[in-house]
Amino acid sequence: MLTTFRKPMSVKKRADIRKMYAFMLSVLAALYVGFCPTVNEPLYQFLAVHPYKDFSDCYPPMIMGDCVGEHKFFPVLNNAGPQILLHGVYFKTKLGTAKGTVIFNPSNSYNLTNNINGRPALAILDLGYNVFFYDYEGFGHSEGEANYKKLGNDGLSAYDFARRNLATPIVLYGMSMGTGVSSYVAARVPVEGIILDSPFISPEVTLKEWIPMLNVYPTQLFSEPRYDNATFVKGKHPPLLILTKGQDITCSPQQGITLGKVATAPSTAVFLPDSAHCYIAVSDAGKYLKEMRKFLDGL
Numbered sequence: 305m306l307t308t309f310r311k312p313m314s315v316k317k318r319a320d321i322r323k324m325y326a327f328m329l330s331v332l333a334a335l336y337v338g339f340c341p342t343v344n345e346p347l348y349q350f351l352a353v354h355p356y357k358d359f360s361d362c363y364p365p366m367i368m369g370d371c372v373g374e375h376k377f378f379p380v381l382n383n384a385g386p387q388i389l390l391h392g393v394y395f396k397t398k399l400g401t402a403k404g405t406v407i408f409n410p411s412n413s414y415n416l417t418n419n420i421n422g423r424p425a426l427a428i429l430d431l432g433y434n435v436f437f438y439d440y441e442g443f444g445h446s447e448g449e450a451n452y453k454k455l456g457n458d459g460l461s462a463y464d465f466a467r468r469n470l471a472t473p474i475v476l477y478g479m480s481m482g483t484g485v486s487s488y489v490a491a492r493v494p495v496e497g498i499i500l501d502s503p504f505i506s507p508e509v510t511l512k513e514w515i516p517m518l519n520v521y522p523t524q525l526f527s528e529p530r531y532d533n534a535t536f537v538k539g540k541h542p543p544l545l546i547l548t549k550g551q552d553i554t555c556s557p558q559q560g561i562t563l564g565k566v567a568t569a570p571s572t573a574v575f576l577p578d579s580a581h582c583y584i585a586v587s588d589a590g591k592y593l594k595e596m597r598k599f600l601d602g603l
Contacts, residue, residue: 392438409482415444484531551578
């Protein structure tokens with residue numbers, strides 16, 4: 305039997321291998337740090353907010369159904385610098401004395417013009433509530449710069465203005481990112497009810513669905529505020545309606561289904577199989593209107 309002896313590895317070769325491993329580890333560490341949410345905030349800011357300017361949204365009249373909107377400008381709360389004004393449009397129901405005002409906390413894209421004459425707002429007017437749209441900072445005709453961290457405070461500013469100047473009680477209607485804003489606001493101030501349309505468990509969960517490599521980061525490395533709907537619905541909350549869309553490719557339907565399962569009472573979970581993100585399909589319109597009527601009439 306022949307015995308094969310390997311030549312011992314030279315000291316230089318061992319050193320070269322150690323250097324290669326050290327280099328690979330340094331590259332991996334740099335990538336980990338570079339994509340870390342708390343370090344690379346500009347990247348996550350880019351993913352989280354997409355401000356859109358539309359200069360047609362300030363030319364009166366703004367009409368929804370047979371209602372004419374009123375332009376409103378109101379200050380941002382808790383602003384340390386010069387005053388910043390947000391822009392909103394207020395529509396009053398034609399059905400006598402309003403039962404209250406529904407504030408639309410919008411998504412992270414476009415501006416308020418995209419929700420005017422939408423099925424949700426028209427249904428709410430027809431059910432006897434006034435509707436108040438507004439834009440976050442940096443969107444539409446709102447002043448300031450769009451910032452993920454400011455969305456919750458913008459929502460509180462809209463609530464404060466509505467409570468002081470518009471019909472009460474107040475109901476919050478959140479769409480997409482606006483669901484997190486609605487939860488953020490409702491956890492801090494009293495509201496009559498809250499509607500989560502096309503909701504997420506949290507932005508963190510959604511980002512991890514979009515970019516699986518982000519699963520290497522724990523929750524603690526995602527920036528606050530976290531706009532965590534799951535935490536909110538598990539706790540004490542006002543009457544809650546969760547609208548999950550079966551064709552939603554932005555926030556997976558499973559997220560809304562999960563929220564419906566973990567939400568404490570009083571809560572109602574509705575699944576709209578043919579509808580997409582922030583969109584009500586014609587085939588789901590009857591069910592949507594029925595559930596909205598039942599929810600708002602029950603407040």
